[in-house]
Amino acid sequence: MSVRFPVVPDLTSCLRQLLAQVPAGRVSTCGDLARALGNRIAAKWVGHFALHHEHDEACTCHRILRAGGSLGGYIEGSTEAKAGRLETEGIEVRQEGVDRPSSVNTLGATAGLSSSARNTVGQANRGTRHFSSVGSVVDLERFGFRDFASDRPLIRLREIQEDIQSKIVLRPRRRIPKFVGGVDVSYPTPETGVAAYALVETATGRLVWSTTVRRRVAFPYISTYLSFREVPILLELLDAVRAAGRLAEVLLVDGSGVLHQRHAGVASHLGVVASLPTVGVTKKLLFGQVDIEGMSPGESRPVTLARSASEGTQSVPSLALWASVTGVVGVALRTTAGSQRPIFISPGHRVDVDFCERLVRRLLTGRRLPEPLYWADRISRTEGKATADERR
Numbered sequence: 001m002s003v004r005f006p007v008v009p010d011l012t013s014c015l016r017q018l019l020a021q022v023p024a025g026r027v028s029t030c031g032d033l034a035r036a037l038g039n040r041i042a043a044k045w046v047g048h049f050a051l052h053h054e055h056d057e058a059c060t061c062h063r064i065l066r067a068g069g070s071l072g073g074y075i076e077g078s079t080e081a082k083a084g085r086l087e088t089e090g091i092e093v094r095q096e097g098v099d100r101p102s103s104v105n106t107l108g109a110t111a112g113l114s115s116s117a118r119n120t121v122g123q124a125n126r127g128t129r130h131f132s133s134v135g136s137v138v139d140l141e142r143f144g145f146r147d148f149a150s151d152r153p154l155i156r157l158r159e160i161q162e163d164i165q166s167k168i169v170l171r172p173r174r175r176i177p178k179f180v181g182g183v184d185v186s187y188p189t190p191e192t193g194v195a196a197y198a199l200v201e202t203a204t205g206r207l208v209w210s211t212t213v214r215r216r217v218a219f220p221y222i223s224t225y226l227s228f229r230e231v232p233i234l235l236e237l238l239d240a241v242r243a244a245g246r247l248a249e250v251l252l253v254d255g256s257g258v259l260h261q262r263h264a265g266v267a268s269h270l271g272v273v274a275s276l277p278t279v280g281v282t283k284k285l286l287f288g289q290v291d292i293e294g295m296s297p298g299e300s301r302p303v304t305l306a307r308s309a310s311e312g313t314q315s316v317p318s319l320a321l322w323a324s325v326t327g328v329v330g331v332a333l334r335t336t337a338g339s340q341r342p343i344f345i346s347p348g349h350r351v352d353v354d355f356c357e358r359l360v361r362r363l364l365t366g367r368r369l370p371e372p373l374y375w376a377d378r379i380s381r382t383e384g385k386a387t388a389d390e391r392r
Contacts, residue, residue, distance in 0.1 A: 005235060005273050006160055008219050008228045009153040011037065015049060018148050019060055024089040026145035027063045027138055030072075036146075038154030043067075045220050051075050052190075062086060069138040083136050091143050096135045157228055158262065164227075165264040167272045170347050173250075173355040176362055178202055181248030182372025183237060183270075185230050188384035193217040193230070195237040196383065198375035199246055205365040207375050209246050212383045213237045224261050224286075227269035234270055250277045250351070250359065252372045257346035257356075259287045259303060259330045271349025278348030279356045281373055285344045290332045297337040300357060303330035303344065331357045339368045 018036050022028050030050070034042035050064045055075050062085040066072040071093070074082035083093045138144075180202055185195045192214065199209040213236050219229040234253075241247050256265025257280030267280030288303040295301065304327050330346035331353060345356045363370035369377065 005231060008232065009157075010218055011042075011045075011153065011220055011222075012049065012053075012218070014150075014153055015046065018150060019063065021148055022060065022063045022145045025091060025143070027065050027069075027086065027091060027140070027143050028145045029065050029067050029069075029140070031067050032144070032146050033064065033148075036148035036150045036152065038150075038152035038156070039158070039222075039225075041224060042154060042222050045222050047072070049220075065138060065140075069140045069144075071136040071138070079136055086138065091138055093136050093138055096137050154222075154225065157225060161227070161262045161264040161269070164269050164272050165258075165262055168258065168263065168268050168348075169350050170258070170352050171350060172352045173277065173350075176202060176359060177249040179208065179248050180250055180252060180359065180363060180372050181241070181246075182252040182254075182370070182374075182376040183234055184254040184373060184376035184380050185233060186377070186380040186384040187217070188388040190220075191216055191218065192384075192387060193233045194380045194384040194387060195230075195233045196376045196380035197237050197241050197246075198372050198379060199248055200363065200372045200375065202362055205363060205371040207371070209244075210375065210379050211237070211240055211244065211246075212379060213240055214383070214387060226255060227264070227266050230255065230266050231269050231273060234266075235274060238274055238276075247276075250279065251348075252279050252281055252360070252363075252370060253348060254281060254373055254377065256280045256282050256286045256344075257330070257348035259285065259344060259346040261287050265346075265348070267346070267348030277350040279351055279359060280346045280348045281360065281370065282344045283341070283368075285332070288330055288344075288346075290330075290344075292332050292334075292342055295332070295334040295342055297334055300331045300333040301342075302328040302353075303332055303346070305329055328353050333357065333360065335364055335368050336366065343368065 014037060015033065018033055030043040030046040031040055033046045034040050050061050051073050061075060062082045071079050071082050086093055180200055182198045183195065185193050187193055194212055194214045196212045197210060198207060200206065201208055213233065215233050215236060217229060217233060221229060253267035253270055255267050257267040259265065265280055267278045271278030288305060290301050290303040330344060332342040332344055334342040345360050347353055347356055360370045363372060365371055367374050
């Protein structure tokens, strides 16, 4: 039985509402705003938002500071301009260290602007000495604001992940299917996703069929919350695949399965919601322990849970069982001699570790990624490039 995917909150709107609560004469940090959203891990995205958003004269993003009270970058170009706005609101900006030309900071702060806008900012600042982003500091004890009214949406999303993890089933599968699907998502722009499905014949690695969907993606990239960015577009993709009668028996997903801080990565989340056997494959290890030094081509090594992590898996009975019996919840596999780093494989849903490794090995043809994911990645990027070209 499939599980209904929830309505995903508009985090950008949530953040704007929080920022609107910071009064003139006060400031907040990326970390404090992230905590008001429900998880400190979102601080990096808050910092990205501060430099890349729809900005006008009424915007109060100058009140977003770094941890410790340093000013950080400013979307309008110079740290001096940011300091000036704060000082007009009665906030004291003190200097620590030596003032520097703002060329480096200006480049960072204008990364999201057009080339003409960057040139305008650069010309305005040329030959002028500005506040150093490191040396300009606000006393957070005096001016910091933390009294946010918020429903902390990331806490609710974490609870959804915990519910998903309780529904994950890990079980053996003996038969390798004749055809395997792979899915991946690329982003020609931060707000546009292109999801691709590639159907591959297992025996030959031949691409049999593929399709893509494109849609607006509102949820930002926040580590450990990737499911809420990618699963909606992947579900739309699978609807198109089902309608075409091309749905594979097992799906490889570019994303973690149970090797995730809450044991509910994209592969697991998609598998539970779509009621499909899924295998997670990533190029980086998000969670778990494994020594990858000196691995030979074709060698695999088990990924295990730390003791404290395994003690936290009681809401996933099958995961706790596998971890207690085998100690293994995933595999690091060095697939080629040309790549020193392995890929990381873990069960998503309705499969086990042994089946995941056997299936991925059968789908390797000399590339780092198994064929379904190689093609899904290539097709999504090609379609994404075409999408970006259309916007020019």
